[in-house]
Amino acid sequence: MSGFSELGLIPELLSTLDALNYQEATPVQAQAIPVILKGRDLIAGAQTGTGKTAGFTLPLLQKLSSGGKTRSNGVRALILAPTRELAEQILQAVQRYSSNLNLRSYAVYGGVSINPQMMAMRKGADILVATPGRLLDLYRSNALQFDQLEYLVLDEADRMLDLGFADELDVLFCALPRRRQTLLFSATFSERVKAMAGVILRDPARIEIAAPNSTADTLSQSLIAVDKKRKVELLQTLIRRHVEHDAAAQLLIFVKTRKSVDELESLLGEQGFNVGAIHGDKTQGNRMSAMQAFKKRETQILVATDVAARGLDVEELPLVINFELPINAEDYVHRIGRSGRKGKEGAAVSLVSADEVQQLAAIETLIGHLIERRDEPGFAPEHRLPETALGGQIIKKPKKPKKKTIPGSGQALVKPGEKPVRKLRFIDHLDDGKSSNPDRRRRKPKKK
Template identity: 50%
Template structure:
């Protein structure tokens, strides 16, 4: 199976091949035709499955096929919501890379930086906007955005957005969008909360689930060590020493706790 056989335009296939990809991944092989059909989609796929191209490629194809001319001030044709600024930047970079041979505009929008340059960029309108929910709502409140003409909505890593408490922001965004649009929801898990969101958002969606539900990557072994709080550091040091681990990633509850643990482990040798 090739990308061309999925129905993508020659310009998009060329961009994909120039990045060294010749065959679609399982999520891409299923998602791309589903998105091209124009219907809603609920897709379960973990990071690393190629899910970003699974929606960016057909999104670019559909928008390019229906492009009508100059956009109005603040107008957005496709909106991709992500939980973090890092993911937003990655997705928008993919949009630019795969869309290099089509005349579509894109931009990324997130907090932690000044709104001025983002406001300037929005004046011409944008075909594809990749954003985090909070900064998106900030711009709408300032009158910089017109979401009434959004044709396609993508919620990427929707489970993470819910885990991070964005459900109320998502509902506020949905209220700003036109009722007639295509909705794509991508999530690593299908929790009850995700199902409830899908029921509200999606209309008779195609369902794709590539990864096992709530699955951990096959290369990861999960173990639990019940231990008293005051013995955790000693147990960690023993595990590192006994297993001769040279690279270890440890998550702590606070930044202070991380610094203290690193110092203690260093002192332990």
């Protein structure tokens, strides 16, 4: 690891980093900062929690500090993010790192009134953090102009494509100046992202800190096979065990649907836990309030959909529980990446039912290894979770064959040398219409 003073950063930034107690650059920072300062386009892949935001923010701040003044409705550096939560998190980092610089930064995103954002943009912004949809709304309303734009950053581009921003991105790329420096940062790079990078980047430098879609070495992963109807019961058991081990320890629970978030929030709240919740139907104010309360350790448990998978940075989060596996395998990487960040130890446990085996196989193929399976006493599933193999294979064990019988005899077929076991039935006693049981003689049909 390198010290920040060796990366060519200006004294104002070094002073800020020293005040923040940033001693050494992470690998992605050490490699990305010099490349960006040289003006090259960049595509960088690194695990979550490795300092990607500082990796692109610090050199951009340095380059902007020596530039001109931003005009009204103008922007000089644009950072695109897939969610409001991530946009706010990036903005906070930008403002923290630029405390000794005379630069203006702002964030725009949907879910809130557009009018205050239009008013704020009249002053212009040196750095604007935005979600694609709201950015286009401002551009089409003439509240935003791109003629001063010099730098474009796409953070978590794969997620933007997953959320259906492909059309918005196409429109934006056409509206932005061609002469610009473009940077792509993400923990995962799908084939669609690679194709997009080939179109918008010019002779980019490439940085790959770890294998694509890999997870941190400080994070342990395991899964527990359980019937779907018993997931809530198992979740309660895991939470009680976690709290008994450390009464103040926090945990983050991921589910697929907003309904599941509300149900778990209500259930855990009734049991006396301090619970927060985040999903797409909650107002932006409620979502930000829940995120901040969790980051400040005012709440112990946070239940969330994938909107929190990329916009939550907690200094120490010992446990992430996947109550349900995500639909997109890439989201698993980002979910569990909330724990084990910045070299801290962490754990991720997934509760997996038999109907989620397809998602499990896709996740294991993406991360390049099988997730350790462990049994939980008292929760052995009635519906067995099939074994999986890399490449998306699902290994189904053959069912036990039923014993074949000789038709009409009730006698099971046996291997040569074995003594057959004869099962007596009423038909075996029949002899010319007479039976050894006088009450069950076969009657002759009546003559008509």
